[in-house]
Amino acid sequence: MGKFKLIALAAAFSALMALSVNQKIIVVDAGHGGWDPGKISRDNHEEAAINLEIAEQLQVLLEAGGAIVFRTRIDDVALGDTKRTDLRARTAMPAEMQADLFISIHQNAFPQANVKGAQAFYNEGSQDSRRLAEAIQTRICSSLDPENRKKAKGDKAYFLLKETATTAVIVECGFLTNDEDVARLVNEEYQRKIAWAIYLGIADYFAQGL
């Protein structure tokens, strides 16, 4: 599916969903950047760059649906000189922007190279975050990757989720330790498709609340 077809679909879909994302304020965070490349695949693809591409595609779709989108970064930069200050800057942004949602885009890694597939994570203390993560995971499995059997997962340790006051989800879009995932994740078409699945999940989440 081409870029403009997806944007048109997003607009039409939003109309059908009673514009569920319309006027919602959403902070989209591309994890890592600058001095922090994040995880690195065997063939040297850096997580930070993949995160940025998917965040960009997600912004385009959300804006086509009428959302107001803020990005934590739009370039290959860090938001602080240390991991701690960088993460603090990211988690502060949703409150500053009075955001409805915080979506953080990352890539995963695992010692066993056969582990693959996207997964959404939420803070165990937040029911809304859980509902959002489940909506995104459902769309990832149904519209992107029917082989994906993963479930949205609660977590207490993720600093990003714990420290963000807003409803927040981390989407780990795939595993940089799995060659099949890497080949998909660096492909622009796939980046658009996963952004589309995340977008549908967000739209479903808001539609549930209507």
Ligand SMILES: [Zn+2]
């Ligand atoms: Zn990451």
